[in-house]
Amino acid sequence: MKYGLIGSLVPMLFDRTAYGYTQRVLPELDMKAFKRAHHQEYREMVERTPGVGSMKDNMFAMVMYMACYGFSYYKASPDVMTLEIFDGMIDALCTSDIMKRAYKNKDCFDQKEIDKYLRGAARSQKREYPMDWVFDFSYDLSVPEYFVTHRECGICKIAQQENMTFLTPHMCVMDYPTIEYKGGRLIRTKTLGQGDDCCDFHVVRKAD
Template structure:
């Protein structure tokens, strides 16, 4: 995979999310090394990753964030437990004001959003053999104005964690969806996931005051 301008930008974005929390575990000099090594490892992961379609793929940003977190996990797991890593990620995302602002503008139940995901799903399906580690996704029950039901039958982050020999990190990456969707005033229920070995990921997205 090529290191695009967006790929180069991600370490700066992610550093702002996690640096404050990492200060609890490392002194200034060690933290600097952790950030440097994480960025270096992230670039290697991206360069060694199979192509998933570049900017044509709306899931590219999710992949880049996952690649950075995989590298961070590898560089900190000798000191930080997986549960502590999860706490760092949750706290960092909840303090990420830019993402909150951007997600607050998105209506996850709108026809426009559903059509965007559906269009992406058609593209992924048409290119599934060309990009075998990419996501496969469809939208169900499209006319239901109170629900967005998205089904993933293949996940790029599952493939990433498996390839980097950190499958235990997959649920941590999956958990970020609950946080980011809450920024859009939505509630996510996901009874089954690929990350847990199920046949698909079932996303049921409703407004916070509605149940599925």
């Protein structure tokens, strides 16, 4: 992937939350050195990861950068990093104001969202990009509900590339709050990150 504008935007959006949390749980950590190591690892990871197309064409393009940000956070200080600390950082990002604002006024079931998934599913079947997601999509707006069955996942592919597959399930939890912010509720029984044959997203309207 190209680092470029999108690559530089992700740290700008998330650094304050991620490092604020890190400093609270690891007060003895040299934060200046950690930030430097994280940013360097993030940029290198982005640049060695094959792209999946533009943000205009691929609804998951931004997710690839966010995944690199998460994986490189763990890699930046493996001597002190634990899964518990990583989980806390992911939770801090998920509950941050910047994340909530990103999904404000978005609706899981508006036609724009449905059309985005329809286009994405059709494009994914072409397998144009090796690192891309491959998924099926169906919906019924009379319920309303939709189903996304991921057969391949870009986050899993980055994890394999970086020898960090153990971390993938800890990234997958982000799906729940991001769907909730858009008025949905995620029901999921399987994930590729846990070694299952697919990720079976079933999204329904969140109860008031």
